[in-house]
Amino acid sequence: MTRALLFSAVILLGSCAKDIVTERSIRTIKYSDEEYEDLSQLLSLPRDFDNYIANGVFNSATRATLGRVLFYDKNLSKDGTVSCGSCHHQDLAFADNAELSTGIYGRKTDRNSLALGVFRSFADEYGSNGRPGEASLFWDLRANSTQLQIESTMANEKEMGIQLEEVVSRIEGQRHYQILFDKAFETNKIEDHMVLTALENFMQSMSSGNSKFDQVAGINQFNGASQVFMTDIENIGHKIFSANCASCHGKAINLFTSQQSQIMANNGLESESRDRGFGDVSGNEENDGMFKIPSLRNIALTGPYMHDGRFAKLSDVIDFYSEGIQSHKNLNTELRDENGHPRKFNFTDEDKEGLIAFFTHADRYE
Ligand code: HEC
Numbered sequence: 155m156t157r158a159l160l161f162s163a164v165i166l167l168g169s170c171a172k173d174i175v176t177e178r179s180i181r182t183i184k185y186s187d188e189e190y191e192d193l194s195q196l197l198s199l200p201r202d203f204d205n206y207i208a209n210g211v212f213n214s215a216t217r218a219t220l221g222r223v224l225f226y227d228k229n230l231s232k233d234g235t236v237s238c239g240s241c242h243h244q245d246l247a248f249a250d251n252a253e254l255s256t257g258i259y260g261r262k263t264d265r266n267s268l269a270l271g272v273f274r275s276f277a278d279e280y281g282s283n284g285r286p287g288e289a290s291l292f293w294d295l296r297a298n299s300t301q302l303q304i305e306s307t308m309a310n311e312k313e314m315g316i317q318l319e320e321v322v323s324r325i326e327g328q329r330h331y332q333i334l335f336d337k338a339f340e341t342n343k344i345e346d347h348m349v350l351t352a353l354e355n356f357m358q359s360m361s362s363g364n365s366k367f368d369q370v371a372g373i374n375q376f377n378g379a380s381q382v383f384m385t386d387i388e389n390i391g392h393k394i395f396s397a398n399c400a401s402c403h404g405k406a407i408n409l410f411t412s413q414q415s416q417i418m419a420n421n422g423l424e425s426e427s428r429d430r431g432f433g434d435v436s437g438n439e440e441n442d443g444m445f446k447i448p449s450l451r452n453i454a455l456t457g458p459y460m461h462d463g464r465f466a467k468l469s470d471v472i473d474f475y476s477e478g479i480q481s482h483k484n485l486n487t488e489l490r491d492e493n494g495h496p497r498k499f500n501f502t503d504e505d506k507e508g509l510i511a512f513f514t515h516a517d518r519y520e
C-alpha cells in the first residue's frame with residue numbers, strides 16, 4: 155500500500171515524536187491526571203509530549219495540538235457541518251478529491267482545494283516564523299499570511315461562514331478547550347488571536363520530507379543517507395521534469411536546489427479566462443488568468459488538478475502540456491514557441507509514462 159509521508163499526525167501522536175526532533179527537545183508537556191481524564195473523554199491525545207524543532211523552526215507542541223483539535227472541529231463553521239479537515243484530508247496530502255469542495259449548507263467552493271502537506275516544511279514555505287508577510291496563499295495569492303488566510307476562509311460564505319468571535323463564544327465553555335488553551339497560552343481566557351496562532355502552528359507542523367526523490371537526492375533528514383535508486387522510467391520522468399517543468403515547479407519538489415524563479419503564471423488552460431485569478435486581486439488585466447504555481451510534491455494524491463479541478467487525472471494534465479496549451483494574451487513565455495505560439499511539448503508515450511512514474515513513485519514515500 156502506498157502512502158504519503160506526512161508527519162503531522164506522527165508528531166502529535168507522540169510515540170514517534172523523536173523521529174522529527176532534529177535538534178533538541180525544549181520542554182515536556184504534561185497533563186495532570188484529572189486533566190488527562192477529562193480530555194480523554196473526547197480526544198485521543200498522547201499523555202506527554204515534547205516541543206520540537208523541525209527544520210530549524212521552533213514548534214510549540216501545545217499550540218499545534220490545540221490547532222489540530224480546532225482543525226477537525228465542525229463548530230468552526232456556521233451550520234456545524236464542516237471543519238478545515240473536511241476539505242483538507244491528511245491522507246490526500248491535506249487536499250481533497252473533489253473538483254470543488256463542499257462548504258456550509260452544501261455550497262460549492264469557487265476553486266479546487268489546495269494541498270497543505272506538500273512542502274518539506276510548511277513553516278519554511280508559508281510560516282510567519284521569520285518571514286512575516288511573505289506567504290502568498292490561495293490560487294490567486296490574495297492572502298499574505300496564514301492568519302489572514304484562516305480569517306478569510308472562516309468568513310467565506312461558501313466555506314465556513316463564521317466570524318472569529320462566534321468561534322470563540324462557541325468553544326470557550328468547553329472543558330477540553332479550557333485545558334488545551336491553558337497549556338498552549340497559559341490562560342483560560344480564550345481570545346481570537348489564539349485560535350489563529352494555534353491553527354497556524356498546526357499547519358506549520360506539517361512536513362513531507364522522505365520521498366524516494368529526497369532519499370535519492372540525499373537530503374533525507376530523518377534516516378541519513380540511504381541506498382535508494384530511481385528506476386529507469388522514473389529517471390526519464392525526472393529528466394523531462396527538470397528540462398520542461400522545474401523552471402516553474404522546481405521549488406515544489408526540492409527546496410534546496412530551487413530552480414523556480416516565479417510564483418505565479420498563466421499556463422494556457424484557456425484562451426479567455428473565466429476566472430481572472432491574480433488579475434482580480436491586482437485589478438490589472440495583464441495579470442488575468444495568472445495563478446499560483448502549485449507544488450507538485452505528493453501530486454499523485456491531490457487530483458483533480460488546476461484551480462478549477464478541470465483535469466481528473468495526471469495523464470490529462472500531461473496531455474494538456476504536451477498538446478493542449480491554449481493561446482492567451484498572458485501566456486507565460488516559457489510555454490510559447492519562438493513565434494510566440496503556444497508551445498507543444500509533443501511528449502512520446504515513454505515521456506508521459508516517465509512523468510507519471512516520477513510523480514507517482516519518486517515524488518512520494520511508499
Ligand atoms: C469548504 C472547504 C474548505 C474548508 C472548510 C477550508 N478550506 Fe482551506 N481551502 C479550500 C479551497 C477551495 C482553497 C483554495 C481557495 C482559493 O485559492 O481561492 C483552500 C486554500 C487553503 C490554504 C491556502 C494554501 C495555499 O497553498 O495557498 C490554506 C493554508 C488553507 N486552505 C487552510 C485551511 C484552514 C486552516 C481551514 C480551517 C480554518 C480551511 N482551510 C478550511 C477549501 C477549504
Ligand code: HEC
Pocket residue numbers: 395398399400401402403418419420421423444445446447448449450453456458459460461462471472475486488489499509
Ligand atoms: C510557466 C510556468 C509553468 C510551467 C513551465 C509548467 N507549469 Fe504546471 N502549472 C503552472 C501553473 C500556473 C499552474 C496552475 C494553473 C491553474 O490552475 O490555473 C500549474 C499547474 C500544474 C499542475 C496541477 C497542480 C494542481 O495542484 O492542481 C500540474 C500537475 C502541473 N502543472 C504539471 C506540470 C508539468 C508536468 C509541467 C512540464 C511539462 C509543467 N507543469 C510546466 C505553471 C507552469
